[in-house]
Amino acid sequence: MDDQLALPVGTTLDRFIMRKQEEFPYATGELSQLLRDIALATKIVNREINRAGLLGVTGTFGQQNVQGEEQQKLDVIANIRFIRALRNGGEVCTVISEEEDHVIQTGNTKGKYVVAMDPLDGSSNIDVNVAIGTIFSIYRRLSDTGEDGTLEDCLQDGTKQVAAGYIIYGSSTMLVYTTGCGVNGFTYEPSLGEFFLSHPNIKTPQDGKIYSCNEGNVNSFPDGVKAYLSYCKEQHYSARYIGSLVADFHRNLLKGGVYLYPPTAKSPNGKLRLVYECNALAMIIEQAGGKATDGSERILDKTPTELHQRCPLVIGSPDMVDKVEEFMAAEFVAV
Ligand SMILES: O=P(O)(O)OC[C@H]1O[C@](O)(COP(=O)(O)O)[C@@H](O)[C@@H]1O
Ligand SMILES: [Mg+2]
Ligand SMILES: [Mg+2]
Numbered sequence: 274m275d276d277q278l279a280l281p282v283g284t285t286l287d288r289f290i291m292r293k294q295e296e297f298p299y300a301t302g303e304l305s306q307l308l309r310d311i312a313l314a315t316k317i318v319n320r321e322i323n324r325a326g327l328l329g330v331t332g333t334f335g336q337q338n339v340q341g342e343e344q345q346k347l348d349v350i351a352n353i354r355f356i357r358a359l360r361n362g363g364e365v366c367t368v369i370s371e372e373e374d375h376v377i378q379t380g381n382t383k384g385k386y387v388v389a390m391d392p393l394d395g396s397s398n399i400d401v402n403v404a405i406g407t408i409f410s411i412y413r414r415l416s417d418t419g420e421d422g423t424l425e426d427c428l429q430d431g432t433k434q435v436a437a438g439y440i441i442y443g444s445s446t447m448l449v450y451t452t453g454c455g456v457n458g459f460t461y462e463p464s465l466g467e468f469f470l471s472h473p474n475i476k477t478p479q480d481g482k483i484y485s486c487n488e489g490n491v492n493s494f495p496d497g498v499k500a501y502l503s504y505c506k507e508q509h510y511s512a513r514y515i516g517s518l519v520a521d522f523h524r525n526l527l528k529g530g531v532y533l534y535p536p537t538a539k540s541p542n543g544k545l546r547l548v549y550e551c552n553a554l555a556m557i558i559e560q561a562g563g564k565a566t567d568g569s570e571r572i573l574d575k576t577p578t579e580l581h582q583r584c585p586l587v588i589g590s591p592d593m594v595d596k597v598e599e600f601m602a603a604e605f606v607a608v
Pocket of ligand 1: 342371391393394395396397487516517518519544
């Protein structure tokens with residue numbers, strides 16, 4: 274449904290959420306409040322990130338998350354801040370987080386929503402002042418039991434998302450989200466403590482000349498991916514890889530391009546997590562006219578079986594994703 278309520282650039286996020294809600298006569302305001310809770314936590318995390326170097330919150334606490342990755346201090350801080358805001362907001366019964374082995378029950382048993390999140394994306398870039406992000410997906414729980422959310426509530430496929438978004442903490446801080454009616458971007462004005470509509474109704478270009486992939490792993494990529502990367506070089510495409518999924522995705526969303534994290538020998542299912550990284554970005558790219566697959570299957574159609582399961586990701590301008598799939602499919606014929 275693309276009959277976007279055309280609100281002018283400069284509209285505050287709060288007003289935008291309110292006006293959007295008016296489009297849905299049966300809306301009860303809970304999703305709107307949840308989006309505000311996420312925006313509030315973002316302002317706090319943004320402040321922590323901006324002054325991380327001053328407060329000595331760079332580096333690690335020396336502990337690992339369920340994926341065996343060293344948790345950066347800011348991973349932990351962002352995780353705490355978002356969970357606290359979602360718990361205090363009252364709309365969310367259960368949270369899935371990259372930094373938590375198991376689901377977090379907030380105690381809001383009347384809460385209708387489940388949130389899956391990557392509190393801090395691009396952890397390897399935290400200490401070097403390169404753009405990082407936060408990713409979130411919102412699901413309606415399957416039934417209002419008045420009890421804690423279930424694993425079933427947390428393992429819904431991506432098509433069931435009622436909203437999805439990310440925050441990029443870059444040269445400016447932006448919140449980009451969709452509720453299934455197009456994609457809008459808001460830029461944060463710290464001196465006013467407000468997000469303002471700066472990128473209304475984002476559409477990604479049909480095609481592009483940018484490809485984003487960690488070619489350091491090329492030797493263990495599938496032949497089809499290797500062939501596609503050679504094709505990109507023949508076409509004189511630009512290689513751009515920040516190493517923060519949110520930042521690479523955001524650039525390609527606006528300029529046109531494709532991001533790939535294929536299977537590798539070390540990670541046969543790729544590195545990125547379906548539930549709290551791929552699903553949200555897949556909903557956003559599709560709402561912006563792009564595509565997201567695992568190289569053959571649509572990301573949003575995949576039904577997760579585990580909270581932290583990984584899946585390969587090919588996401589971006591539709592013509593470029595189609596081209597990658599063509600090359601990857603060609604490989605099967607070869608075999
Ligand atoms: O270093 P690699 O293997 O290229 O992986 C980089 C990718 O890993 C990530 O950092 C994984 O996300 P987290 O930082 O949230 O764990 C992505 O942001 C990024 O695109
Ligand atoms: Mg991540
Ligand atoms: Mg992370």
